[in-house]
Amino acid sequence: MDTALVQLDDVSLSFGAEPVLERVSLTLNPGGITTLIGPNGAGKSTLARVVLGLQAPDQGRVWRRPGLRIGYMPQHLQVDESLPLTVDRFLWLAAPGRTRHRREALALTGVSHLRRRAVRRLSGGELQRVLLARALLRKPDLLVLDEPAQGVDVAGQDALYGLLSEVRESTGCGILLISHDLHLVMARTDQVVCLQHHVCCSGTPESVSRDPAYHELFGPRAGTPNLALYTHDHDHAHDLHGHVHDDPEHHDHGEHHHHD
C-alpha cells in the first residue's frame, strides 16, 4: 500500500434502497492500467466517482496517496450550446498555464488542428480526444477515463488505447479505465476488474478471460479472439439486479440472471 495511488477496501454504497457497490476492494498502482468492465448499471461510474473522491461510500475505506493528482475524463460533458468556447479556452479553464502546454497536450492526442475550434462544433470522437488532452494537462499521477472511446471510430479507438499505453510509459501514471470495448482493452490492460455491483472476478486479462464469472456476464464470445473454450461452472449466482445469490445449488440461468 506504500506504493499504491489509491486503495479501496470493502467499499459499499447504496442509492436509496438499491445497493450499487457491494464490498468492493481495489488497488491502483503507479504505471498500471486497470480496466473496469461490467454491464450497464453495474456501478462502474459510481466506483470511479468514489476513487475520485466525488462520492463517499456508505461503508468501507478509501485511501488516496497524499498529494495525489488525478486527471479525469468524464463519460458525459454538457457543453452550453450558447457558449462560443474554443478548445484552447476550454483547456485553459481546466488548467490555466502556458499555451505551449496546451499545444503539447493536443498534439499528444492527435488534435492539434482543433485548438481554435468551438467546443460545441466538435464531433464525438474529436471531443473525446480534447477531453483526454484536458485530463493530461493536469500532469496526473492517476488518469481516470470513463469510456474514453465512445464516439471514436474503430481505427481511432485502437489509436486511443495505444496512446494510453504510451502515456503510461512516458509519465508512469496509473490509469483507471472504464470500457465496453472488450477486444481492444483486454490486450492493453494489466488488471481487469469485472464489476456487477460486487467484484465478480479480477486479475490479469488472461485469468479473467478464463473465469466463468466473466463469461456469465459477457457471453461465450467475449474477450480475446484466441480464447480457449471454457466450462461454465461459476460458484455464485446473481439475482435479477446482479446481486450475489448465495446458493449455487439452486442456480437457475433463466430466472436469476440478468446480464445486458
Ligand SMILES: Nc1ncnc2c1ncn2[C@@H]1O[C@H](COP(=O)(O)OP(=O)(O)OP(=O)(O)O)[C@@H](O)[C@H]1O
Ligand atoms: N446519483 C445517483 N442517484 C441515484 N442513483 C444513481 C446515482 N448515480 C448512479 N445511480 C444508479 O446507480 C446504478 C449504477 O450506475 P453507474 O452509472 O455507476 O453504472 P455504470 O456501470 O457506469 O453503467 P453504464 O455502463 O450504463 O455507464 C444505476 O442504476 C444508476 O441509475
